[in-house]
Amino acid sequence: MVLTRASQRMIGRRLLQFIPVVFAVAFITFMLLNLAPGDPAELLAGEFPTEERIQEIREYYGFDRPVIVQFVDWFSSAMTGDLSNSLLSREPVFDIIASRFPYTLMMVTYAMIIAIAIGAPLGIAAAARPGSWVDSIATGISSFGVAVPYFWVGMVLVAVFALKYPIFPATGSVPFSEDPIGAIHAATLPAIALSMSGIAEITRQLRAAMIEVLSSPYVRTLRAKGLSRQAVLFRHGLRNVGITVITVITLVFNRKIGATVVLETVFAVPGVGSTLVHSAVNKDYVVVQGVILVIALVVVTVNLLADVLYAIIDPRVEAEA
Amino acid sequence: MKPVSYRDPSLTDNAAQPLLSVSDLSVYFRAGRKSSNRVVDNVTFDVARGETVGLVGESGSGKTVTGLSLLGLLPEGIAWTEGQIGFDGKDIGKMSESEMRRLRGRHISMIFQEPMTALDPVFTIGEQLTETLRTHFPMSKREARERAITALEDVGIPLPHKRVEEYPHHLSGGMRQRAMIAIALACEPDLLIADEPTTALDVTIQAQIIDLIMKIVSDRNTALIFISHNLGVVSQVCDRMITMYAGQVVEDSVTDEVLEQPLHPYSSGLLASVPRKSVSSSRLPSIPGRVPSPDAMPPGCRFEPRCTFAQAGCEAAQVLHRRADGRVVRCHRHDQLTLKGALT
Amino acid sequence: MSTPLLSVKDMRITFHVNGGRDQLHAVDGVSFDLASGESLGIIGESGSGKSTIARAVLSLLRITRGEITMEGKTIVTPQSPGKPGNYGVQIIFQDPHAALNPRSKIIRSLVEPLEIQGKGNASSRRDMALEMLAKVGINRALADRYPHELSGGQKQRINIARALLLRPKILVADEATAALDVSIQADILNLYKDLQDEFGLSFIVITHDLAVASYVSDRIAVMYLGRFVELGPSATLATKSAHPYTRALMSAEPEALPRRLQKQDRLVLRGEIPSPVTPPSGCRFRTRCPIATDLCAAEAPPWREMSPGHYSACHFAEEVMAGKPLDGSDKPQNLESVK
């Protein structure tokens, strides 16, 4: 499966869209944070600020300049990797994110693996025999997974597997680079909690997509050629639902990134999600901007990858392009 | 004259054993919780080796369902069959799924109407061909590819070594139908069932495909069941023509005989309603009314509500009569009526 | 000669395709007249531009060149695309289901266009609709049914009734019977004839079925790759065609006849219709024409009148009309062998 000219063009177009999207996210975040009530300079000035002190801080950080100028300044240094310094800790934001990001990545990846490992076979098995007991289980699990809030699942998991039966730690985490097993162990409960809605979504979408594929006219041709049901399901079914798989995985990934914000706080994981919450509470909006920019970059990159995969998997992409 | 409502043993005795022998085939579809509809009703016919048989009738008359049941491909759970389907001396109805699988594509193949949707869009033409070959023959990928290219060449696809790498959407409707034929015939089956293979095509392309099918089946002595509602196409392609109405066979005769002198009022009505470029401007005769729905079949002759020749005796269910001249018809008035054919 | 009801003059319709990089002349210089009460058939393979002509006549798209006049009044030019539905042309399509709202009763679908046009009041609209249903042979009782309760043939009659309610002078039928069973098709074709007699309605019948075209049309236009290649009285085309493409189409169409009466010298065209984006030079049919010569590649054949009202665009129209064999044999072909 080689990329044709047309798919290459399509990917090129997506790459060109990449920059404006990231720019727009950065711009909107920056503007919203600036419109939000609360003056960071007041915050930084300490408990009993004087008007002069506040003014000094404003000038020092450049808060007194027009917002647009501030944005251009921030964004252009962001392009060089300089995300400015935290207002609270004075640490470079880039370093903060670099040290936190692996925890988030680990947790999300782990959750994705669980979601795919359970959701995909379940969805396919359900589609292969609609109306069977497998199908009922799959439908049950997906309605449950969609309905239940993940932080609630997180708390139940902690109550059972960390407090009552202390198999997994309730909170905290271990860097993967130092102790991979320990890191996986520590991330298990949050990852399971995080994977719930993913399992549901992947099961549901894959089931629907596979049922549609199996009822399409070409399946009748395949059976008429003498292919077994298994060959139809696994060879033709899987390749045909490939598009859906990519779409749903991308979607689930995007949602999981969002969900880390709450879940890292629940499990006290020092990832970017909890950093975001912490910084937002403390009005450290330089960090908030940095984190959102990085998350946007990750999401946009993953979506770009999905588009590239579409082009590779589906020969019809070029026809539509 | 003795009516046959089931397979008459004397029929097969004199001729060599037919390749396909369908007797009293009925197909039921579930309709609601408890009830079911019999959409194919006691269909009985034979196909000899190398014979070309047309299956004609209005839409809904049960042609496709009959074809699918020969391959055991009716939708599971909602459809089931009764009766015998003998193929090469074996009863298909008694075969296990794995035996059926070895039959499909290898001994009996089927091609379908929709050239746009009948091929898997994300597999190349080559993959879809080699897959069929490798399902039925132990064969290396390379060998299968070689045979695939030959198969495409045989159906007149230009540049076959390039086409094997292409996906269905790269091909025109006519070329896709050729590819379908190549796939169906790759394993040189004994029987090909073609379900309206040219209905979606332009006449010019239809002519090409008809020529192709006729050439291949005659070169290889493949038996052909050609399902079509187009009597013109059937009259070109088929030695024999079976007319179906409301799930039943109503006439089974040599094609030319039906065209010249149909025995069943329905066959005659169909023939008359085809517009002809050589016959102008008079009113086109048409058959009044419409095909009864499977849950409201007339109790007697199913054609009775639309038949202009109906009289006493027609309110009784009709059986197939096998006449001395070998023709088979489901109408008790068959030897009283002189019906209009293609020329009258 | 009196003014024709409809007159299309040198019409070209161009689509921009491949992201605007290429021009596709779907209709490329087509002219024809339609007299009041006349029925014109347009035949040709799919992609030849038949439906595009229909849409232009209905003012559903902007034409690139030429003009359309009705009763001598200019109604469509490249500058003014006209307003759909405000003059007397209506259309029915192949798919009888598509045009009816599945959630509305039949009567609703019928009176709706009348409402839009502000004709009559609620009860008179209903009366008009019921009366029209009777004219197309539909029982009044079906007016309160939903589309899914009706057969394809019944739905097509209802589409015809709906078109006729707007009192068109021309009814365009674009493959309107292609999806129907022969017996139902026969009914609809008979209905066309009745409507022609009763209302003096003119028809443009677009079909890929030559026999249908011959049966209902006074004249037939044969179209290939955006152009008319032949135009003439139906009977003339059937027996004295002056274009190889027409002959090929007729030859390709299988007739339900016993083998002994079937054409023995059936001409099967090679290949498929080329892309209209890059049509062949000279005669557009030359890549598939069995008798093409160098002249055909070099020069587009002129549109010539072979006999009164019979036109052809072929360099060798005379020979073809005289029965020049198209399959390399020396047996003259053309006249139909069957009565």
Ligand SMILES: Nc1ncnc2c1ncn2[C@@H]1O[C@H](COP(=O)(O)OP(=O)(O)O)[C@@H](O)[C@H]1O
């Ligand atoms: N999947 C199905 N479920 C229920 N009824 C069906 C199904 N497929 C076909 N039928 C019924 O079987 C009858 C015969 O259909 P079919 O064989 O498709 O007719 P034909 O091919 O002659 O047009 C029709 O009445 C149709 O409604």
Ligand SMILES: Nc1ncnc2c1ncn2[C@@H]1O[C@H](COP(=O)(O)OP(=O)(O)O)[C@@H](O)[C@H]1O
């Ligand atoms: N809206 C459109 N955009 C681009 N191309 C079009 C459009 N409509 C029709 N065409 C092209 O114009 C040509 C003629 O189409 P059409 O009039 O539908 O042919 P026919 O009805 O004879 O089959 C075809 O090549 C078709 O692909």
Ligand code: SF4
């Ligand atoms: S049995 Fe009677 S109703 Fe039926 S086809 Fe024969 S004549 Fe007509």
Ligand code: SF4
């Ligand atoms: S002009 Fe030439 S190519 Fe065109 S139809 Fe006539 S003979 Fe054929």
Ligand SMILES: [Mg+2]
């Ligand atoms: Mg069918």
Ligand SMILES: [Mg+2]
């Ligand atoms: Mg069209």
